[in-house]
Structure formats: structure tokens, C-alpha cells
Amino acid sequence: MSATAEQTTPTEPAPPVFSLQLNQDQKDIREWVHGFAEGVVRPAAHEWDEREETPWPVIREAAKIGLYSYEALAQFYGDESGLTLPIVNEELFWGDAGIGMAIMGTSLAVAAIFGQGTGEQIGEWIPRCFGTVEEPQVAAFCSSEPDAGSDVSAIRTSARYDEAKDEWVLNGQKAWATNGGIAGVHVIIASVDRELGARGHAAFVVPPGTKGLEQGAKAKKHGLRASHTADVHLDDCRVPGSCLLGGKEKLDERLARAREGTGGRSQAALQTFEATRPSVGAQALGIARAAYEFALDYAREREQFGRKIIENQAIAFALADMKLEIDAARLLVWRASWMGRNGVPFQNAEGSMSKLKAGEVALWASERAMHILGGNGYTREYPVERWHRDAKIYTIFEGTSEIQRLVISRAISGVQIR
Ligand SMILES: Cc1cc2nc3c(=O)[nH]c(=O)nc-3n(C[C@H](O)[C@H](O)[C@H](O)COP(=O)(O)OP(=O)(O)OC[C@H]3O[C@@H](n4cnc5c(N)ncnc54)[C@H](O)[C@@H]3O)c2cc1C
Numbered sequence: 022m023s024a025t026a027e028q029t030t031p032t033e034p035a036p037p038v039f040s041l042q043l044n045q046d047q048k049d050i051r052e053w054v055h056g057f058a059e060g061v062v063r064p065a066a067h068e069w070d071e072r073e074e075t076p077w078p079v080i081r082e083a084a085k086i087g088l089y090s091y092e093a094l095a096q097f098y099g100d101e102s103g104l105t106l107p108i109v110n111e112e113l114f115w116g117d118a119g120i121g122m123a124i125m126g127t128s129l130a131v132a133a134i135f136g137q138g139t140g141e142q143i144g145e146w147i148p149r150c151f152g153t154v155e156e157p158q159v160a161a162f163c164s165s166e167p168d169a170g171s172d173v174s175a176i177r178t179s180a181r182y183d184e185a186k187d188e189w190v191l192n193g194q195k196a197w198a199t200n201g202g203i204a205g206v207h208v209i210i211a212s213v214d215r216e217l218g219a220r221g222h223a224a225f226v227v228p229p230g231t232k233g234l235e236q237g238a239k240a241k242k243h244g245l246r247a248s249h250t251a252d253v254h255l256d257d258c259r260v261p262g263s264c265l266l267g268g269k270e271k272l273d274e275r276l277a278r279a280r281e282g283t284g285g286r287s288q289a290a291l292q293t294f295e296a297t298r299p300s301v302g303a304q305a306l307g308i309a310r311a312a313y314e315f316a317l318d319y320a321r322e323r324e325q326f327g328r329k330i331i332e333n334q335a336i337a338f339a340l341a342d343m344k345l346e347i348d349a350a351r352l353l354v355w356r357a358s359w360m361g362r363n364g365v366p367f368q369n370a371e372g373s374m375s376k377l378k379a380g381e382v383a384l385w386a387s388e389r390a391m392h393i394l395g396g397n398g399y400t401r402e403y404p405v406e407r408w409h410r411d412a413k414i415y416t417i418f419e420g421t422s423e424i425q426r427l428v429i430s431r432a433i434s435g436v437q438i439r
Contacts, residue, residue, distance in 0.1 A: 106358060161206075163195035
């Protein structure tokens with residue numbers, strides 16, 4: 022019996038146990054996703070990176086084997102240890118981050134619906150985010166705007182309630198939305214009361230084919246090029262009252278509390294980001310591990326000055342540091358994921374810590390890997406330069422590294438650091 026368990030009084034529920042020992046289910050899922058990443062994703066990675074298009078054939082393959090489905094996501098999330106979701110993300114993104122994001126981008130919208138929707142909304146909209154096996158769909162989560170990236174409180178997209186018709190009318194422009202415009206279901210963060218900043222925000226589902234929602238410019242990107250990123254325009258886009266996540270009564274209560282100054286910290290976009298950060302960290306880990314493994318194999322083979330380059334401490338120590346940092350980042354990711362799943366409060370912004378560390382490790386390790394490959398590392402004949410391009414986004418989206426440091430420093434100090 023552990024010390025913690027001995028201290029538990031009979032009336033208290035047992036505290037959740039954190040263990041690094043994977044059970045058979047977790048191992049089987051890891052092997053299954055790795056097999057898909059190795060056999061299907063990796064061979065397709067270069068082509069879709071060059072085409073800069075959504076890899077629908079790969080998404081269809083993932084749907085066919087049940088990997089891209091709400092049932093699979095529910096199973097991954099259902100693991101009480103919280104470890105299955107980061108394991109799946111790491112393996113898939115080890116295969117390729119662009120294709121990985123084309124498959125997993127939907128989960129950000131799913132997280133928003135799951136975190137903020139009523140039971141009925143969850144049941145209705147989450148399956149529709151994925152479409153069917155025959156005709157899979159992707160979903161988009163649209164928070165960022167041209168003038169509201171890190172500063173989520175500056176969102177200008179407005180939501181006005183038309184009481185006579187019981188409809189919400191959305192107007193504004195979203196920027197950088199993964200799957201924006203090509204998605205079936207879009208989740209839109211909009212301001213219901215601008216004076217309340219982020220506390221006046223609410224999340225809305227826009228059903229497939231709704232008039233008034235149009236794709237804007239598609240971004241041509243440095244990395245993650247198999248994942249579609251675009252602006253989304255909302256022009257008198259009307260959705261039924263039932264598309265407000267959480268419902269109107271809950272929103273009205275929340276707004277009233279915020280106006281009285283007694284409101285909690287419930288903020289539509291920020292809640293979603295906090296819940297998804299460990300998974301995003303796990304994606305970065307997948308890239309870091311891919312780069313590390315490739316560089317290790319290369320260093321064992323490549324000869325200069327009559328010996329393998331790994332025999333030089335400069336190379337071997339770099340690889341040792343890469344392995345060390347990747348494992349350290351994984352521990353932070355798993356801890357945060359376990360805490361999130363078990364309702365253990367993030368008192369020191371552990372979610373942000375995990376994403377910050379994993380993102381920076383991925384960028385650093387992929388750059389080291391490129392260096393170990395020398396000239397080959399810099400060419401598109403080898404995948405390492407792609408991994409480095411892909412890794413960079415992990416210090417930018419879902420909160421830049423500076424924003425993660427802001428969240429952590431505020432959490433540890435209680436001071437409103439700027
Ligand atoms: C490929 C891609 C996919 C994306 N997918 C989505 C998506 O699906 N949905 C979505 O809503 N958004 C998405 N985004 C948007 C992304 O979340 C934002 O780009 C990110 O939050 C940063 O916002 P910004 O680009 O406006 O940068 P800015 O906020 O303008 O930041 C610019 C720089 O200033 C720094 N900075 C800003 N404020 C501070 C501060 N207070 N202290 C210190 N430094 C600061 C930042 O760290 C950064 O270095 C995506 C972006 C990309 C590139």
C-alpha cells in the first residue's frame with residue numbers, strides 16, 4: 022500500500038494513481054497507431070507536404086481502420102490514466118506532423134464541444150465532426166482573428182441574439198483556422214458582450230453548409246503543409262439558438278456574474294486551449310522522436326575521418342541530450358495529461374509547462390538532427406528538414422512560448438505579469 026493510500030480515510034475516494042507502467046490496452050493501441058504511422062502516414066508525408074493539400078486518401082484510410090472516428094477518440098480519452106491520448110498523438114505525429122494534424126485537427130473542435138456543450142450537444146455534434154467512414158469530414162475550431170492571436174480577449178467577431186427567431190447571428194473574420202472553410206462543423210468563438218473581454222465570449226457550432234460562412238485566404242506555410250489553414254469569414258451567418266454551446270440560460274448566468282464582477286474564470290477559448298495543451302505537446306514529441314531516431318541511425322552509419330561520426334563525443338553527446346530532453350518532455354506531457362483527465366487542478370500551469378517544453382524540445386532536437394545529417398539534413402531528399410519546419414509551429418500555435426511562460430509565471434507567483 023502506498024503512503025498516499027494509507028492516509029486516505031474510508032469516506033474519501035482513493036486519490037488517482039499516476040503510473041508509468043503501461044497496461045496491455047495502452048501498449049496495443051500504441052502498436053496499432055505506430056503501425057499506421059509507419060505503413061501509411063510516413064510513406065505519404067513527402068508527397069502531401071509538397072502538394073500542400075489535405076491528404077483525404079490518408080484520412081479515409083484512418084477512418085476505414087477506425088482510427089479517425091469519434092468512437093476511437095472517446096476510447097482514447099476514456100482511459101482514466103490520461104496516457105492513451107498523448108501516446109496516440111506521439112505515434113501519429115512521429116509518422117508525419119502535417120498529415121497528423123490533418124487527422125487530429127478535428128479534435129480541437131471536439132474538445133470545445135465536449136468541454137462546453139450540453140450532453141445533447143455532445144451527442145449531436147461530436148459524431149458529425151467526423152462524418153462517416155464512407156465520407157469522412159473534418160472540423161475546425163476558430164478562435165484567432167487578424168487582431169486577436171495571443172490576446173484572445175480582443176476577439177471582434179460578434180454574436181447577436183435574434184430573439185424573435187431564436188437564432189444567433191455571427192459576423193466577423195477568423196484567421197489561421199485549421200480546416201477553416203473545408204470543415205463540415207465549425208466551432209466559432211464570438212463576443213456576446215465586448216465590454217467583458219474574454220468573459221463575454223461564447224462558443225457556437227456552425228452546422229455544415231450554413232449560409233454566411235465562407236473560407237477566406239488559405240495560408241501558404243513554412244511547415245505542417247498537409248494541414249489546411251485558412252481565414253474564415255462570417256457574414257450575417259445565422260445559426261439556431263441550440264447551437265450556442267452550453268445553452269442560453271448558462272450563458273446569461275455567466276454574463277450576469279461577470280457584469281457584477283463575481284464571475285469565475287470561465288472563458289470559452291482559453292478553456293479549450295488548457296484542455297488540449299498536453300495533447301499538442303505530445304504531437305511535438307512525436308516530431309522530436311522521429312528526428313532523434315533518424316539522426317541516431319544516420320550517425321551510426323555515416324563515416325568521416327575513417328570512423329563513424331557517432332564515435333565523436335560532439336555527435337554522441339548531442340544525441341544523448343536529445344534523448345534526455347525528449348524523455349523529460351514526455352514526463353511533463355504525461356503528468357499534465359493524467360492531471361487533466363483526473364481533475365487534478367493545474368496549480369502551476371502544468372498543461373502550459375508540458376506544451377512549452379515539448380514544443381521547444383521538438384524545435385531544438387529537429388535542428389540538432391539536421392546538423393548531424395550535415396548537408397543531407399538541409400535537403401528535401403531527407404525528411405529531417407521537414408520535421409524542423411513542422412516543429413516550429415509548436416512554439417507558436419495554441420499559445421506561443423511567451424504566452425505559456427506568462428501563464429506559468431502568473432500561476433506560480435499570483436502576480437499579473439505582463
Ligand atoms: C499553422 C497554424 C494553425 C493554427 N490553427 C489555429 C486554429 O485551428 N484555431 C485558432 O483559433 N487559431 C489557430 N492558429 C492561430 C495561432 O493560435 C496564433 O497564430 C497564435 O496564437 C499566435 O497569435 P498571433 O499569430 O496573432 O501572434 P501575436 O499574438 O501577434 O504574437 C506575436 C509575437 O508577440 C509575442 N507576444 C504577444 N503578446 C505577448 C506578451 N504579452 N508577452 C510576451 N510576448 C508576447 C508572441 O509570443 C509572438 O512571439 C493557427 C496558427 C497557425 C500558424
